[in-house]
Amino acid sequence: MKSVTIKNIVDRFSLEVLAGSGQLNQAVTKPRVNRPGLEFAGYFDFFSHAHVQILGQKEINYLHTLSETERNDRIGNIVKYHPPCFVVTRNQEGLKYLMKYCEQEGIPLLRTKETTAKFMELIDNYLAKELAPEIIIHGVCVNVFGVGILLRGKSGIGKSETAHTLIGRGHRLVADDLVVLKKISPEAIVGTHDGKTKELLALRSIGLINVSRLYGRKAFQDETNIVLDIELIKWEDRIPHNELELEPKFTEYMDIQIPHIQIQLQPGRDVAGLIEAVANNWYLREQGYSAVDDFLKRCEQCVE
Known part of the structure; x- marks a missing residue:
């Protein structure tokens, strides 16, 4: 099965590594990314956990509205599936709680200045070509x-x-x-x-x-x-x-x-x-x- 590493993605898109720097050699084998909005709300049927996870303004703002206990539960329910990595768009801040969980679970947490829509288009095209038969x-x-x-x-x-x-x-x-x-x-x-x-x-x-x-x-x-x-x-x-x-x-x-x-x-x-x-x-x-x-x-x- 063809794959690219998280480091390949970091280098290709000049991403900032916020957590999980020791796990950048992990492989990505799925060609499309996923936005885990429903999963943060507690719905995990059909969760594309093997895909790169994109966290846009909607996801991060939603997490900011939760209490510390609720936020820990929602994040904990997702990281236990061990997705390849999370990418936060628009250089969003206030991510200490995410960094903590990603470090504990060994999941790279990355950040880009690009908008969510543009970055998803770029990385989807990149992964489609790199992972294509x-x-x-x-x-x-x-x-x-x-x-x-x-x-x-x-x-x-x-x-x-x-x-x-x-x-x-x-x-x-x-x-x-x-x-x-x-x-x-x-x-x-x-x-x-x-x-x-x-x-x-x-x-x-x-x-x-x-x-x-x-x-x-x-x-x-x-x-x-x-x-x-x-x-x-x-x-x-x-x-x-x-x-x-x-x-x-x-x-x-x-x-x-x-x-x-x-x-x-x-x-x-x-x-x-x-x-x-x-x-x-x-x-x-x-x-x-x-x-x-x-x-x-x-x-x-x-x-x-």
Whole structure:
């Protein structure tokens, strides 16, 4: 099971550690956070105790209104479940009673200056990506006109060279050679790099280049949603090349189907230009436009 440590979260969001500093290596394995408002009121059915617990103004203000005895009971009922940590938002103060219980139970108590809504959004996105199921495949990942594309093909077919041409046209590299695919929801896959190859592109006969150093920061982005799977293959005369519309094909990654297109290579073909056309055509289809439907309507009008 994938996990991140409390220290990873502290470092990522520059959190202040108020208590439990000796337990920062504890693991977080759940991708969403929880606000224990109902639990402070005494309702514990469906308590997501294995999640990071967020304490906003409503929770802290409620605790402030209680007597010392009531407050101790309410806090004690929650900490006995040993959640991974508590995060107090908006730099709220008056937390000595929380610090006492967290120290006793070995639960990190953290604090951020961010608002509750903003911090929950940030940490939910972070945990969703860090804890997402992932696979690594051989290929290149690029972003073309804002469209995330996985570029595949046999070794030596020209994936990295094609990516280099696309970068020269103003598009962005995400990953070369090893592409990390993360399933961040039942319908969405993100492509990224493995860290070691960040910003690097391997070109045969030249070697490694750093695209950000050569072409500027806009030549690289850290991740992209994968919406197209393009495979570069050798030209085959037996395959028809003048279809009005190809039958939809898909490649499945972690139970998610991604539209799959093959581009055949031949000397003189503008492969990068064809990939740009594929990206733009996908975008138009998402907007409800089909060039084939448009053509057929024109034909019908001519017949009439």
